[in-house]
Amino acid sequence: MLALSAACFSSSLRSEDIRAGTTQVITTPTWNMADVLPPEAGLTVENLSYGYTVEKQVADDMTVTIQNQNITGTETLFSETDDWSGIPGNTIRKTVPVPSIPGASLGEGSIKVVGNGTVTDPSLVYSYKFDLCYTPLNDPSCPGYDDAMLEYLRGLGVLDASETLEDMYENELVQDVLDREVDKDEEDLKAEQKEESDKERARRIASEIEALGAGQAQMLSDLNNMTSFDSYYTVSISGGTYNDTVQLDTKSLSDNRRALSSLASDAKFDDMVRSQYTEN
Amino acid sequence: MFKKTSFAFIAALIAAPAFSADVPITGTVQAKCSIFTDVQGVYGSPLPNTLSTAAADGGVDPIFRIDVAKAGYYIARVSTPTEFTSSPSLTDNITWTGTVEVSEVSDAGMSAYETNKVEYNNTTEYDLTIAGTTWFKASSKAEYGVDKSLPAGTYRSAVTVECVAK
Numbered sequence: 057m058l059a060l061s062a063a064c065f066s067s068s069l070r071s072e073d074i075r076a077g078t079t080q081v082i083t084t085p086t087w088n089m090a091d092v093l094p095p096e097a098g099l100t101v102e103n104l105s106y107g108y109t110v111e112k113q114v115a116d117d118m119t120v121t122i123q124n125q126n127i128t129g130t131e132t133l134f135s136e137t138d139d140w141s142g143i144p145g146n147t148i149r150k151t152v153p154v155p156s157i158p159g160a161s162l163g164e165g166s167i168k169v170v171g172n173g174t175v176t177d178p179s180l181v182y183s184y185k186f187d188l189c190y191t192p193l194n195d196p197s198c199p200g201y202d203d204a205m206l207e208y209l210r211g212l213g214v215l216d217a218s219e220t221l222e223d224m225y226e227n228e229l230v231q232d233v234l235d236r237e238v239d240k241d242e243e244d245l246k247a248e249q250k251e252e253s254d255k256e257r258a259r260r261i262a263s264e265i266e267a268l269g270a271g272q273a274q275m276l277s278d279l280n281n282m283t284s285f286d287s288y289y290t291v292s293i294s295g296g297t298y299n300d301t302v303q304l305d306t307k308s309l310s311d312n313r314r315a316l317s318s319l320a321s322d323a324k325f326d327d328m329v330r331s332q333y334t335e336n
Numbered sequence: 337m338f339k340k341t342s343f344a345f346i347a348a349l350i351a352a353p354a355f356s357a358d359v360p361i362t363g364t365v366q367a368k369c370s371i372f373t374d375v376q377g378v379y380g381s382p383l384p385n386t387l388s389t390a391a392a393d394g395g396v397d398p399i400f401r402i403d404v405a406k407a408g409y410y411i412a413r414v415s416t417p418t419e420f421t422s423s424p425s426l427t428d429n430i431t432w433t434g435t436v437e438v439s440e441v442s443d444a445g446m447s448a449y450e451t452n453k454v455e456y457n458n459t460t461e462y463d464l465t466i467a468g469t470t471w472f473k474a475s476s477k478a479e480y481g482v483d484k485s486l487p488a489g490t491y492r493s494a495v496t497v498e499c500v501a502k
Contacts, residue, residue, distance in 0.1 A: 110447075140447065146440065149441070
């Protein structure tokens with residue numbers, strides 16, 4: 057379906073969409089183009105650069121043909137023949153134009169030798185180009201993208217054949233998808249706002265920490281600047297003698313009668329308490 | 337009659353303003369034959385009295401190419417060295433040998449250049465009858481005196497390549 061759409065809408069070429077390149081170096085007598093060309097749709101082969109060395113007798117007839125069959129091998133789409141008849145062998149290095157053959161139509165390639173002589177050290181490189189917008193659906197910026205999308209949706213049965221591009225956005229299914237997209241956008245917006253808020257908070261905390269650090273640094277700096285600070289053990293404190301002001305005369309001490317009375321009262325109290333538990 | 341004619345002639349000269357002018361024509365001929373150096377040569381010294389560009393002697397053969405845009409108009413004239421362009425002071429003769437050959441072609445028919453080349457002295461001429469690129473490889477060998485050692489130093493020479501219009 058994509059290929060069908062591409063065939064329908066690939067009409068205009070923009071230089072910025074054109075890409076060119078070369079294949080890897082082919083060093084075998086036969087090769088399959090599908091193995092050497094990239095798979096891009098719309099690719100065309102533009103040039104072939106090749107080289108090989110011929111070893112032969114001067115008098116011998118010999119031709120060397122480099123050719124490409126079509127994908128089914130029933131037709132030769134490109135060929136280049138070098139006639140070495142009657143001349144000495146040598147090394148040939150050559151670039152020949154290929155008439156913009158679609159890469160998808162090229163099948164097997166080969167080096168065919170007819171006559172007496174051998175070919176050694178073959179090396180071949182194809183150069184090609186392709187249009188990124190050959191399939192307009194590849195990129196929304198491609199010319200014809202809208203039409204190709206419309207055709208694609210019609211092919212899927214999402215749109216009726218009578219519906220236009222404007223109708224496409226009024227389709228229930230499409231509208232549902234668009235609504236979901238809008239909801240998703242709102243959620244994304246909230247998430248972004250929260251993330252921004254968190255970042256702002258983190259920035260503020262970082263700023264405060266930085267300010268605190270700056271204050272500590274200032275304090276340390278101030279301490280370090282106290283060059284006139286005298287160590288405490290170098291200070292001399294003026295001393296002197298502090299005489300006693302209370303004088304006690306030595307005399308005999310009498311017993312404490314109040315204490316003895318208190319002890320007697322305590323013994324009486326114990327007797328009274330215990331008498332409660334004594335059985336008569 | 338003569339006077340009258342003379343007068344009339346003079347009058348015409350005076351009366352008529354000068355309407356003649358030289359209209360310049362310029363043209364530029366772009367080179368249809370171009371020479372490029374692909375590989376610079378290097379002398380090896382397999383013996384004290386020998387300098388050689390052969391790979392077997394430790395040297396590198398110079399390779400150059402000639403691009404011809406229009407077939408049949410040019411002859412390539414290649415001269416291998418017969419003297420050093422710079423070297424230490426030498427007191428004896430140098431025996432020079434050199435070769436030129438077609439090493440690669442962009443058209444199979446150019447391979448015939450090798451069989452059709454004309455050689456004289458130290459010069460080889462090729463008739464460039466096919467449009468395209470032809471690569472040539474030259475070699476040079478210098479032998480000093482008779483088993484005499486070459487003075488130490490740097491030796492330089494040059495292969496002279498010309499595109500000569502027929």
